[in-house]
Amino acid sequence: xxxxxRSLLAILLLNIITFGLYQIYWYFIxxxxxxxxxxxxxxxxxxxxxxxxxxxIWWFWRFAKAIEKSTHGKVGRWAAFFAPVVLGFLxxxxxxxxxxxxxxPQGYQTSFLGSLTITLVILLPIFYFQSNLNKYAK
Numbered sequence: 001x002x003x004x005x006r007s008l009l010a011i012l013l014l015n016i017i018t019f020g021l022y023q024i025y026w027y028f029i030x031x032x033x034x035x036x037x038x039x040x041x042x043x044x045x046x047x048x049x050x051x052x053x054x055x056x057i058w059w060f061w062r063f064a065k066a067i068e069k070s071t072h073g074k075v076g077r078w079a080a081f082f083a084p085v086v087l088g089f090l091x092x093x094x095x096x097x098x099x100x101x102x103x104x105p106q107g108y109q110t111s112f113l114g115s116l117t118i119t120l121v122i123l124l125p126i127f128y129f130q131s132n133l134n135k136y137a138k
Contacts, residue, residue, distance in 0.1 A: 008127050026126055045058075045059055071132045075132045
């Protein structure tokens with residue numbers, strides 16, 4: 001058994017439709033598939049640790065090791081571990097620079113373009129992981 005091939009467009013649309021809840025589901029289902037495929041040394045722990053502060057760092061490290069194993073080393077564990085942090089940081093900088101162009105005039109609400117930009121920035125790590133997992137999917 002291998003990980004399932006998922007469309008990046010479907011991931012984007014499901015995140016928009018579910019207001020970001022699909023992202024949590026994606027981590028859960030991908031963890032489950034990788035646990036089935038990978039050996040004992042690369043098992044990702046119980047999913048509820050994903051929500052516990054400080055412990056979730058360890059959980060993401062195990063997830064990164066599983067990504068490395070599932071992509072046959074194409075995505076290194078350090079890249080998989082820091083991708084959400086680095087891409088999130090770069091996305092926040094880009095968002096700060098673009099805000100005058102995508103923000104709404106009221107200042108309290110974000111325009112549709114701003115919301116879409118935030119959604120894409122949040123999903124960049126998942127797109128990165130899934131695009132590499134798709135290369136080895138059935």
